[in-house]
Amino acid sequence: MTHLTRSLLLPLAATSALLLGACANMSEREKSTAIGAGIGAVTGSVLSGGSPIGTVGGAVVGGVIGNEIKK
Template sequence: MHTIKTLAAIAAMLSLGACSNMTQQDKSTAVGAAIGGVAGSVLTGGSTAGTVGGAAVGGVIGNQVNKPPR
């Protein structure tokens, strides 16, 4: 089950290349969420709450890292 979740997350990250109309901040948010979801899953042994929590935290971090200047 853990391998399936990891492969699904990797496939999701690779499919982000097709999102050419996304801004760089949108892409960073999506990549951060994907990486955070994988990390949360790994750190909590595949827990759904850990995966969702990791995706949320990763998305916020990805969004803030590539924030456009004001």
Template sequence: MTLNNKKIAAVVLALTVAMSLSACSNWSKRDRSTAIGAGAGALGGAVLTDGSTLGTLGGAAVGGIIGNQVGK
């Protein structure tokens, strides 16, 4: 399996976002869940659509909504 530049960039972006969220310790549980869900969704969307911008953004939106609901 070979990774192209778009996939590598999407993975690096998702990891950077996930690591930067660890600095937000004063966020509520719901806020953290929303942000983590958006990051995971963006990563999943990018992987499933071979780095498509629309797939990445769609995954982030869906993941954020799911994370928000789980964090209630």
């Protein structure tokens, strides 16, 4: 493992634990909305070549779809 990889591993693990802990009290609908927004943001970013507008647009669309799925 390189030094850079080791120095990023602990902050990444800590951040992941905090984010997962924050979802503990969320309803299924809220979780679905958050997951949809995350997937939409990544998809929007990839499809728009990293454009901030594409990323935000994808997050909005993904969040709405995730919200509607768990209605």
